[in-house]
Structure formats: C-alpha cells, structure tokens
Amino acid sequence: MDGIEARTRLVLHQTASSWPAIDLSREAQAAADENLANVTEAYARGAVSVTDLIDAQETALLNGLSATDAKYGFVTDFVNVLRSMGEFEILLDPASREAWYARVETWFREHP
Secondary structure, three states, rough: OOOHHHHHHHHHHHHHHHHHHHHHHHHHHHHHHHHHHHHHHHHHHHOOOOOOOOHHHHHHHHHHHHHHHHHHHHHHHHHHHHHHHHHHHHHHHHHHHHHHHHHHHHHHHHHH
C-alpha cells in the first residue's frame, strides 16, 4: 500500500510540474514566432544577414518542438497517474472525465 501511495504521489507531482511547462513553452513559441516574423521583415529590407534569419528560423523550430514535447510529457505523466490509480474509465466516459478534471484542477489550485 505504501509503495502504491508513494508512486501515486510521485506521478502527481511530475504531472504538476509538466502542466505549467505547456503554457511556458507556448509563450516561448509565440515569442520565437514573433521574432522570426520581425527578422524576416528585416532581412527583406536588407537590415540583417542571412545568418540572423537562419538563427531565428532555428529558434522558432526548436521552440515549436519544445512546445510539442511539453504536451507529450504531460500526456505521459497523465497516463502514469492513471496507471498508478488503476483507473482508465476517465478515458472512456466523458462525464467521469469532466468530474475528474474538476477534482484535479481544484487540487492544483490548492497545491501550487
């Protein structure tokens, strides 16, 4: 019982850290995309070099991949929570899923 409880607590804490990473990586992606637009415009005017343009493109690409990776990491952590609980009905029944999400949101608000 102690091992199951410890594993559940561990995966809940991992999920708590991977959830904010989604928003943070989205913000970084938006900033990188905006920077790419600005650098592309500056390159068209001849104000920056092709190296600056390539750097901005690479940064935008890497931030897009990071945002996707953050989502994947959260889903992996979420599945680990379900596995530790031995409960997969959440994936099948929309009503129980919404109730579970509400409980999780409440827990995250109470445990920042």
